[in-house]
Amino acid sequence: MDSGATRETSLLLESGDQRPVLERNVTGRSPFLFTSDHYGRLIPRRLGNLGLPASELARHIAIDIGIAGVAEWLSHLLHAHLIAQRYSRLVIDCNRPPHVANSIPLISDATTIPGNEGLSSEWADARRREIFDPYHHAIAAAIDRRQRDGLPTVLIALHSFTPVYASINRPWHVGALYHRDTILPPLLLTALRREAELVVGDNEPYAVSDETDYTIPVHGEARGLINTGIEIRQDLIADEAGQRQWAERLARVLGEIETALRTERHIA
Ligand SMILES: [Zn+2]
Numbered sequence: 001m002d003s004g005a006t007r008e009t010s011l012l013l014e015s016g017d018q019r020p021v022l023e024r025n026v027t028g029r030s031p032f033l034f035t036s037d038h039y040g041r042l043i044p045r046r047l048g049n050l051g052l053p054a055s056e057l058a059r060h061i062a063i064d065i066g067i068a069g070v071a072e073w074l075s076h077l078l079h080a081h082l083i084a085q086r087y088s089r090l091v092i093d094c095n096r097p098p099h100v101a102n103s104i105p106l107i108s109d110a111t112t113i114p115g116n117e118g119l120s121s122e123w124a125d126a127r128r129r130e131i132f133d134p135y136h137h138a139i140a141a142a143i144d145r146r147q148r149d150g151l152p153t154v155l156i157a158l159h160s161f162t163p164v165y166a167s168i169n170r171p172w173h174v175g176a177l178y179h180r181d182t183i184l185p186p187l188l189l190t191a192l193r194r195e196a197e198l199v200v201g202d203n204e205p206y207a208v209s210d211e212t213d214y215t216i217p218v219h220g221e222a223r224g225l226i227n228t229g230i231e232i233r234q235d236l237i238a239d240e241a242g243q244r245q246w247a248e249r250l251a252r253v254l255g256e257i258e259t260a261l262r263t264e265r266h267i268a
Contacts, residue, residue, distance in 0.1 A: 011126040012044050020131045021138045022084040024072065030080035031152045031267050032254060035139060035215050036071045037095040038064035038159060040086035044131075050090055051114025060162040061108040062088045066237030067160040073247030074158070078254060081142060085135045090116070092127040094135050095157070095214050103128075109165070139219050152267035154184065155220040155227040156254075160234045161205050173236060175201030177229035179208040180221045183266055184228045184257070191253045205231065226266060 013020075022039065041063035043050060049057060056062070068084070075082035085094045089105075090113055096103040104116050104124055146153045159177075163170055174192055178185040185202075192200045208229055210217045220227030230250065237243045261267045 010130060011123070012046060012130045014045055017044050018042060018086055020085055020087055020134050022082075022086050023138065024075045024082040024084075025079055026081055026142075028075070028079040028081045029151065030078045031154045031258060031261070032078055032080040033139075033142060033146070033153050033155050034071055034075055034080055034082040035155065035157045035219070036064070036067055036082065036084035036159075037093075037135075037157065037215055038089045039068045039071060039084035041088040042086050043088055043091055047091065047115055050088075050116065052090075052111070056111055057088070057090075059109075059111075060160075060234060061105075061111055062090050064089075064158075064160040065162075065234040066243055067158050067232065069240060069243030070160075070232060070237055070247050070250070071158050073244055074250050074254075077247060077251035083135070083138050083142060085131070087131050092132050094132055095159075096212065097210075097214050098128045098132055100211065109162075136214070136218070139215070143219060143223060143225070150268075153225050154258075154261065154267065155216070155225045157215045157220075157227070157229040159229060159231045160237060161231045163233050163235045165205070170205050170233065171199050172201035172204050173198045173233055175204050175229075175231040177201075177203055177206065177208050177216075177231055178227070179210075179213075179216065181227050183261070184226045187257050187260055188228055188230070188253070191256060195249065195253075201231070226261070 071082055071084060092104050104127060105113055106116050143153055176185045176188045189200060189202055192198055208216050216227055216229055232246055237246050
């Protein structure tokens with residue numbers, strides 16, 4: 001774990017910057033542990049606006065639009081622990097292994113990120129050490145604590161996706177995104193498909209992989225937790241009414257799934 005010395009060598013975050021990790025309902029007894037890698041769109045003050053206009057920083061390239069509201073309501077409704085990341089994915093993507101090229105993207109959905117060009121390894125390391133690491137340490141520590149307390153953990157990574165990508169309309173309203181877990185994704189897909197009006201993506205608009213993802217492979221799969229990602233289309237959760245509606249729907253669906261997991265003794 002980080003020592004105090006790591007914090008003292010802060011290169012990036014200043015006293016006026018917010019802490020990267022946001023947590024809600026830390027003592028919640030729900031088996032569901034929610035993460036939100038792309039919850040926020042803060043930029044450390046030292047990085048200015050990364051050379052981008054406000055219009056770009058409001059787009060999906062900077063943040064998972066709408067997911068913050070859904071995550072907050074869902075955590076509240078289920079009394080479930082939420083761990084979220086306040087800084088923009090353009091600063092460092094907390095759902096990418098830090099060694100891959102687009103961990104700190106030079107280009108995202110056809111937009112060049114001037115503030116990420118020519119980054120020295122020292123400054124790239126600072127983004128990892130001061131934003132990425134505290135977030136993932138918080139998730140790992142929460143799972144450790146739950147195991148010590150005998151509390152089961154079902155990990156759910158919350159994301160949202162843009163309705164149009166590379167000029168192609170995405171028909172799905174919601175998707176279950178997964179890789180190795182065979183327990184939760186089928187339960188979730190079945191439950192969501194019972195909601196008559198929904199187009200449900202099975203590993204759409206994309207699948208989870210070790211190369212493109214971090215939270216599910218590292219905290220879910222490597223630790224043997226039941227897990228899935230949930231992606232909601234951004235136009236459905238653009239306002240508070242949509243965010244509440246989706247949080248209420250997911251709370252209901254996940255409540256049913258919790259009962260099924262207990263009945264089938266997947267969790268105690
Ligand atoms: Zn995301």
